[in-house]
Amino acid sequence: MTIALTACSGSSGSSGSQSAKALTWGMWIAGNADQAAWQKVADAADADQSGLKVTIQGAPFNDYWTKLRTQLSTGSAPCIVSLQSLRAANYTDQLVAIDSLAKKNDTDLSAYDTTALNGMKVDGKLYALPYDTGPYLMFYNKDMFEAAGVAEPKPGWTVSQFEAAGAALKAKGKTLFASTAEDLGLESSILAYNDGRVISEDGTLNATDPKFEKGLDWLASLVKKGYALPASADGSNDDNEFVSGQAATYTDGPWSLITQKAKAKFDLGVTTLPVGDSTQTTFSAGSGFGISKQCKYPDQAYKAIVSMTSEKTLGELAAKGRAFPGRTAVQKDWFDNAKIDGAQDVFATALKGAVPLPGNKNSDQLGQLFAQYGIQAVNGQQSGSQVMTQISSQLPK
Template sequence: MKGTPARARRWLTAAGAVLALTAVAACGGGNGGGSGSGSADKADLTWQFWIGGTADQAAWQKVADQAHTDHSGITVKLQGTDWNNYWSKIGTLLASGKAPCIIGMQSLRLASYANAMLPLDDLMKKYGLKTEDFDKPIMDGLKSDGKQVAIPYDSGPMVIFYNKDEFKAAGVPDPKPGWTMADFEAAAKKLTTGGRTGLVTSPGDLGVASWVRTLTGAEPLADGKLNLTDSKFVDGFTTYANFVRTDKIAPQVPSGNSDFETTQFTSGKSAMQLNGPWSLIDTLGKVKFNLGIAPIPAGPDGSKTFTAGSGFGISRSCKSPDAAFQAIMSMTSEKPLTTLASAGRAYPARTAAHPAWFTAAKIPEAKEVIDYASQNSVPLITSKNWVQVNDLLTRFGTQALNGEIPPDQALKTIQDQAGAGS
């Protein structure tokens, strides 16, 4: 689910992109202007993606080059923009009908851009792409109105990262699949001592939604509409906010610091953090303690979490959709995804590339935990105004966690301000 590689993606806002797309109905229906040219087997294509720097550019260019390796007449030119600026730029391009053929797309933002992108179902059938070769939650997460809009390269259910050394020192057993909220709360309280906390939180959409889902089963949308004032969602969010405001097992959340949660955990100041597998190998390189992972603790109906991820789609303005789709098939094939997995840049969406990621992670329990979490995961389906929702959640959610306003008031404010546009 970045301005840096996928492993470090942040769920930040890009309100300009959504505003730019409000005028997009169907973007001309398919094959207007654009940066792709040629036939199904011969085309010069441009791919717009989020790039974190020179090393990132080189790594992703190798993914693009796979298309030319597989199809000698097809070339893919990578154009990079940092994560923070990517969404406003791609929104403007898609709305103008002049977007590049291949578009990087994140599942949480898909609803805002889907109208300007080409449904891929017919191309998938034509060229024999097998959906069963990919993790189902993220394939579903990259659909809009039942149509596949992007093919994923990475995915992952939200899981708990934890400090094994702190758990051992406190005499707390390592969490395993099946551990409960009672187990979690007991561990977090015991680990909160000496200026350190058992957990670190943030008001980010994916984290909040995952905790609420496991606590009460509630989801942020119902029948496609924002549902934050539903009593079950309010109950779940209140329990989550209480981790900070009353239970004191997590520190207060500073506003305007998107790196706080990760820094707090990697520095050893908090013993647990909810995160995605895309961040695991990067986190391994930052910590000075033994890192473990566990599923999100089970609520009344078991351990429930959300999956997010990213992939590649085709703009409706692309002149060579067949060539673009063949390029995407190459870019999401086993070889490049195995390379990305080995380098820690992505937890691959293609199941055949999973072993490379587990080998790179070097955490014995990783496969059991990720498999378990995936089985108990669904994609986080979002609304067309989700950028606004997440921006409001970051603002008012921070106040709720810090005890400045009641959790139910925070959710009502978000619902009132964003609900009409959901």
């Protein structure tokens, strides 16, 4: 089940229905379990500010961004806005830079994970307090590897070792990898493969980077060789193929690890992305809570997001496996709850070569174009160069 967007604190859904004691919060929500977990985060803000009521507006992840942009453009945006680091640059024109609020409230920003905090900055300004972070990783099915007589992947494994595992699994009638055409998965895998990237460190968009095009061709070769399942237009298809045992590996963030472990009917492991001719191991990304410019009560909203990202709140989320915390003091709680052998070593290895995935004002559109056209490259219907030329032609120059 998914949760439909609700009105903004009252029937009109407009910013005019706000009050100092009634704030709305927009969040991506996948179902009832998500709703319950995030309600406790809203409750934490309510408890810290007497008489406050934070009401969640929920939407499925992919719908959230479309609806948020619509709300921001029509004056019906929530006060508190959930934000992904790679999409932060898309929304800064409608968000409050919170540096002065952090200073005014004596917020100790050093308590937040540095990578997570930097991910919430655009042009040096802070637009959200992070609640989660982490390097993009590869999840794997330990039972499938063992049954095929293939050694479990160790942190730092290479593209050659990855493909060798693919050949061995294929010989046993199994498939190594569940492909994806989603932006973070594509960009992280190709960065680790050959340093290809469509967004440079400074946020400049280069949709026809030759290395990135070659990275798409490599992903297509995995499908052609029978080492990978074709990508699907359904963004959650690779997750489902992995959990159902159709593929031995797939890529995802630490925010999904404990949830996937609970779903899987096999022993789940985690390792780094396979590295080829690259100096980087993966991208890191995270999410946080910011304030829309339409919010008439930014001081109250700021105090709410401090409570929503407090050590206590994030520690509780970590203990339940909802998010790898954006505060360093409670990251151990997440590892303790995950109970996955070697997870801390995997994270340490990944983070040594990880770089934050930079945002660009066209990141949303790029993600949509990947979903529309990237699938044709991953599945070998067109070359990486052909697909990225198509994508480039539809992006602002």
